[in-house]
Amino acid sequence: xAEASGRAAAATSLWRAERLGRPIESLCDxxxxxxxxDAYAIQRRNIARRVDAGSAICGHKVxxxxxxxxxxxxxxxxxxxxxxxDMMAGDGDTVxxxxxxxxxxxxxxxxxxxxxxxxxxxxxxxxxxxxDYVTAAIEVIDSRIQDWRIGIVDAIADNACAxxxxxxxxxxxxxxxxxxxxxxxxxxxxxxxxxxxxxxxxGMVQGNPAAAVAWLARTVARAGVRLEAGHTxxxxxxTDAFDVGAGDRFRAELAGIGSVSVEFW
Numbered sequence: 216x217a218e219a220s221g222r223a224a225a226a227t228s229l230w231r232a233e234r235l236g237r238p239i240e241s242l243c244d245x246x247x248x249x250x251x252x253d254a255y256a257i258q259r260r261n262i263a264r265r266v267d268a269g270s271a272i273c274g275h276k277v278x279x280x281x282x283x284x285x286x287x288x289x290x291x292x293x294x295x296x297x298x299x300x301d302m303m304a305g306d307g308d309t310v311x312x313x314x315x316x317x318x319x320x321x322x323x324x325x326x327x328x329x330x331x332x333x334x335x336x337x338x339x340x341x342x343x344x345x346x347d348y349v350t351a352a353i354e355v356i357d358s359r360i361q362d363w364r365i366g367i368v369d370a371i372a373d374n375a376c377a378x379x380x381x382x383x384x385x386x387x388x389x390x391x392x393x394x395x396x397x398x399x400x401x402x403x404x405x406x407x408x409x410x411x412x413x414x415x416x417x418g419m420v421q422g423n424p425a426a427a428v429a430w431l432a433r434t435v436a437r438a439g440v441r442l443e444a445g446h447t448x449x450x451x452x453x454t455d456a457f458d459v460g461a462g463d464r465f466r467a468e469l470a471g472i473g474s475v476s477v478e479f480w
Contacts, residue, residue, distance in 0.1 A: 325382055
């Protein structure tokens with residue numbers, strides 16, 4: 216584990232990079248001793264800064280949820296980040312991209328909790344029982360690291376690359392659909408002129424998005440954190456990430472759950 220001064224310096228570098236919209240080099244290049252525990256400490260430090268600035272924690276996200284993405288980064292389990300109220304957008308909203316360096320979007324299943332989840336013992340069954348409803352979501356990811364040249368330490372420290380998220384207005388009980396096999400389609404363009412840009416399936420998310428949420432509940436419990444009623448959990452990408460720019464409009468559809476759309480400027 217790195218010294219406290221090294222973690223503080225890395226957190227400040229990321230904080231400034233986000234505020235200025237200017238990417239930095241890999242944290243491990245700047246501080247080679249950083250490990251995963253350091254990365255989560257850096258993440259928490261910058262989340263606390265955002266809360267002090269007026270935002271509030273409204274949920275969590277699972278990152279690196281697919282085996283393919285884990286292999287690319289060289290890890291064997293997912294990671295997680297925090298969702299904040301100033302990241303949230305509604306279905307059909309226009310989202311500002313200024314200040315973002317290299318944004319991409321992913322399609323996900325969002326779980327909106329009706330009850331608090333258990334911690335260390337959380338199972339998929341617990342997740343289904345505690346979830347008020349699931350809905351379609353688009354997550355905007357971004358990296359404060361130059362050209363997405365990230366490793367696991369960079370990804371975690373950078374709040375699992377969370378930037379914004381958009382929730383659909385439609386929702387359904389989690390037991391009403393087969394969460395292990397839901398087709399996802401991401402469209403680009405406006406009504407009548409949409410084109411498919413990527414497809415996926417919820418089976419990409421640890422075989423079952425509910426399993427990703429259960430993993431998250433068990434993992435954050437190690438730090439004394441519980442997933443609370445009313446919070447939103449992004450379970451992980453079920454499509455490839457797609458680059459976005461100002462003027463782009465997207466609509467994501469999850470079969471049997473609903474759709475969600477967003478425009479960027």
